[in-house]
Amino acid sequence: MALSGSKQRISGHSKKAQYGAFTGYVLVVLAILLGIALLTVSLVQPTTFSGLRGLFSDATQPVSRANAAGRSGGRGFIDSVQGFLEAGQQNADLKKEVEIARIRLAEAKAVEEENRRLKALLGLQTTDVKPVAVARLVGSSSSSTRRFAYLGAGRSSGVKPGMPVRSERGIVGRVLEASRSSARVLLITDSESVLPVRRAGDNTVAFAEGRGDGLINIRLINLGINPLKRGDVFVTSGAGGLYRPGIAVAIVTRLTDDGAVARIISNPAATDFVAVEPLWQPDARRGAATPIEESLGTNDTVDGGAQEPEAQ
Amino acid sequence: MIDRRAYKTRRGKSGRQINRDQSPFLLVVVPWATILLASYLQSIPIATAGPLLPPLGFLFLLAWRLLRPGVLPIWSGIVFGMCDDLFSGQPFGSAILLFSATMLVIEIIDIRFPWRGFAQDWAIAAGIAVVYIIATTLVSGSRLTLPLFASVVPQLLLSIVAYPFIAFIVSRLDRLRNMRLRTIA
Numbered sequence: 001m002a003l004s005g006s007k008q009r010i011s012g013h014s015k016k017a018q019y020g021a022f023t024g025y026v027l028v029v030l031a032i033l034l035g036i037a038l039l040t041v042s043l044v045q046p047t048t049f050s051g052l053r054g055l056f057s058d059a060t061q062p063v064s065r066a067n068a069a070g071r072s073g074g075r076g077f078i079d080s081v082q083g084f085l086e087a088g089q090q091n092a093d094l095k096k097e098v099e100i101a102r103i104r105l106a107e108a109k110a111v112e113e114e115n116r117r118l119k120a121l122l123g124l125q126t127t128d129v130k131p132v133a134v135a136r137l138v139g140s141s142s143s144s145t146r147r148f149a150y151l152g153a154g155r156s157s158g159v160k161p162g163m164p165v166r167s168e169r170g171i172v173g174r175v176l177e178a179s180r181s182s183a184r185v186l187l188i189t190d191s192e193s194v195l196p197v198r199r200a201g202d203n204t205v206a207f208a209e210g211r212g213d214g215l216i217n218i219r220l221i222n223l224g225i226n227p228l229k230r231g232d233v234f235v236t237s238g239a240g241g242l243y244r245p246g247i248a249v250a251i252v253t254r255l256t257d258d259g260a261v262a263r264i265i266s267n268p269a270a271t272d273f274v275a276v277e278p279l280w281q282p283d284a285r286r287g288a289a290t291p292i293e294e295s296l297g298t299n300d301t302v303d304g305g306a307q308e309p310e311a312q
Numbered sequence: 313m314i315d316r317r318a319y320k321t322r323r324g325k326s327g328r329q330i331n332r333d334q335s336p337f338l339l340v341v342v343p344w345a346t347i348l349l350a351s352y353l354q355s356i357p358i359a360t361a362g363p364l365l366p367p368l369g370f371l372f373l374l375a376w377r378l379l380r381p382g383v384l385p386i387w388s389g390i391v392f393g394m395c396d397d398l399f400s401g402q403p404f405g406s407a408i409l410l411f412s413a414t415m416l417v418i419e420i421i422d423i424r425f426p427w428r429g430f431a432q433d434w435a436i437a438a439g440i441a442v443v444y445i446i447a448t449t450l451v452s453g454s455r456l457t458l459p460l461f462a463s464v465v466p467q468l469l470l471s472i473v474a475y476p477f478i479a480f481i482v483s484r485l486d487r488l489r490n491m492r493l494r495t496i497a
Contacts, residue, residue, distance in 0.1 A: 043453050144448065191460060
């Protein structure tokens, strides 16, 4: 057992030591007051310190990027060891699966053919959106209850606030702040994230709200008898103009009174590379440039937003 | 001030330690660097869907402060908090407030209970960590719902379990900090 600090630092009759101890207490009280002030400012106006955060996340980019690469490498190694151990059983399983897959493939071809015919009939054409940037998720706020991820691409690759971020499986989130070579992404599981969705297959529209714990609340817009079932897949509806319609969002796991609790399809922990897509309807850009925290509650909008309505 | 520790370390296995002194650079840099680095590292290992990782920067601060009381000045919470705020995803200012408050609270505990063993330190760290994590949830700016608080529980338990490991790392780093590298004429 060691004698603790205060006993060692009894200042006694030394004026210098007394002043030193006193200054320390004054400073720590000032620090607490400063903390309260800064916290209030950043809760009221969340973008205030985005420049500072961006500067530091740019500066630490190389390390984060190297780490993200190492992370996916490590995962690959574990996968291959596991694969080696399970090779025999897997071989048999795969053979069976290939048989089934062949049948399904034939079915899918037929469906595709029919799809093309129907689409031609409707005069629709599939437009493949070219992503603005493809980058790694280099980190996340994994110790905070807010759900942010950090992206290894920023303004220099054309990433702007509001742009949707998706993986090959589905929506991951949207860009909240972009600095030169990094960006902060608001994940769809964050409790401030709301996403207009519809059920795949019909037009049951709903809002997908993050809960902060990795799950999503599906809130139906038309209340009545809850038509949802476990296993229903929700995709983006395109309402609001931010997200392209038809991207997978979540899968229902449990029903509630006014909707359901759903699991996200594109888990950021399993995501390596993500694509940043342009805004679906650029007209909605002005609204999207306002971070979600600000559009809630207050009418203040950032930069150009406030002047534009007067110009029109 | 002459510490008992100083005499002990002079009795090294090799005679070369006789005219060596601690490096003033390491004495200061090791604790500061490890806490700042831990604050940054908590953002990069994994992109999780919920809060899971213990607040590493905060736990390192606790461990240094509880194991080596004289090392960190009482006002240092402001510097560590600022760094933590940049990477943690919390609104800016929350760690400045909570880290500084923690330093003050430990100072008060130090005055009240100057003699402590590791078990007491662990209990103090666990208590403070629980309060800290709940406080960060309250000020995080997220909608406060029951599932959100439920999702914090694994992180709480992990933080309590992680403290002894972090304290072990800190004690090893302290050995590095006290290495006698500087030759005195």
